[in-house]
Amino acid sequence: MDSSAVIQNIHRDDEGSKMGMWLFIFTELLLFAGLFIVYSIYRYLNPAAFALAAEQLSVTIGTINTIALLISSATIAMASSSIRLKNKKLTLFLLLVTIIMAIVFMVNKYFEWMGKIDHGFFPSSPTLQSLGSGDTLFFGLYFFMTGLHALHIVIGIVLIAIVFIRVKNNSITDNNPVLLDNSGLYWHMVDVIWIFLFPLFYLIT
Amino acid sequence: MENHNNTHIIPYKTYLYILAGLIALTLISVGVTHVEVGEMSIITALVLASIKSVLVIVYFMHLKFDNRILQIAVPAIFILVGLVIFITFLDYNFR
Numbered sequence: 001m002d003s004s005a006v007i008q009n010i011h012r013d014d015e016g017s018k019m020g021m022w023l024f025i026f027t028e029l030l031l032f033a034g035l036f037i038v039y040s041i042y043r044y045l046n047p048a049a050f051a052l053a054a055e056q057l058s059v060t061i062g063t064i065n066t067i068a069l070l071i072s073s074a075t076i077a078m079a080s081s082s083i084r085l086k087n088k089k090l091t092l093f094l095l096l097v098t099i100i101m102a103i104v105f106m107v108n109k110y111f112e113w114m115g116k117i118d119h120g121f122f123p124s125s126p127t128l129q130s131l132g133s134g135d136t137l138f139f140g141l142y143f144f145m146t147g148l149h150a151l152h153i154v155i156g157i158v159l160i161a162i163v164f165i166r167v168k169n170n171s172i173t174d175n176n177p178v179l180l181d182n183s184g185l186y187w188h189m190v191d192v193i194w195i196f197l198f199p200l201f202y203l204i205t
Numbered sequence: 206m207e208n209h210n211n212t213h214i215i216p217y218k219t220y221l222y223i224l225a226g227l228i229a230l231t232l233i234s235v236g237v238t239h240v241e242v243g244e245m246s247i248i249t250a251l252v253l254a255s256i257k258s259v260l261v262i263v264y265f266m267h268l269k270f271d272n273r274i275l276q277i278a279v280p281a282i283f284i285l286v287g288l289v290i291f292i293t294f295l296d297y298n299f300r
Contacts, residue, residue: 022279036286037293045297066231070227184265191261192261
């Protein structure tokens with residue numbers, strides 16, 4: 001094919017691209033690690049308030065969101081295999097499932113946040129001020145950490161949508177799947193962060 | 206440069222097994238919170254979360270089939286984070 005001959009002439013270093021993606025992931029992990037340290041210290045200093053405040057969160061919504069993210073991670077990982085097996089249709093389907101699961105996550109998150117805000121739990125709300133500093137810290141960290149994570153989900157949706165379009169118009173193929181792989185790496189990192197956020201905020205009560 | 210052709214293609218089945226395992230571990234960690242109380246539940250939840258993240262990193266992120274540098278660097282980052290948390294807690298406990 002004509003186009004593949006052109007692609008082979010362009011200098012490309014897939015190993016280097018992947019390394020760069022991993023370095024970026026390391027910085028992201030350290031960013032969230034800092035927040036996890038803040039969370040664990042404040043939890044250690046206010047054990048009773050954190051345990052009570054955590055009971056306000058819905059374990060059901062948290063579990064559904066965890067499973068949605070795990071499925072989306074599996075589908076984008078499978079997309080990395082299917083593009084190499086030259087199965088374009090399956091790749092597009094798997095990427096679409098990934099995006100849908102991410103949207104399911106965001107919709108759940110929206111209802112969860114709105115529920116909390118309706119009950120008067122939002123940063124510097126009168127309800128929280130009457131409850132004391134432990135609850136204020138818990139919900140402050142809850143909104144900041146899940147919010148920062150949700151921002152990463154939104155970025156992921158945009159990124160995977162770009163990959164979807166590029167697979168569709170054949171600019172990502174089995175010959176050049178590195179953008180799909182790197183988006184997958186980013187998405188798995190978002191998943192790993194949620195794997196720790198979920199028990200820390202929802203389960204430990 | 207060797208590009209893309211040296212990548213090991215993981216069969217779909219492996220991903221589905223890992224996914225099933227991850228969902229099972231999630232449900233176990235939710236179930237355990239109803240049973241256990243106190244310090245143990247924190248430890249169980251964190252151990253289960255660590256097992257899940259190892260599965261995601263090793264299989265979904267292909268670390269098992271990646272080059273040696275990453276196989277050393279990725280655990281090193283997690284050990285670094287663990288050490289920083291440990292030292293921070295030492296500081297809070299003994300100040």
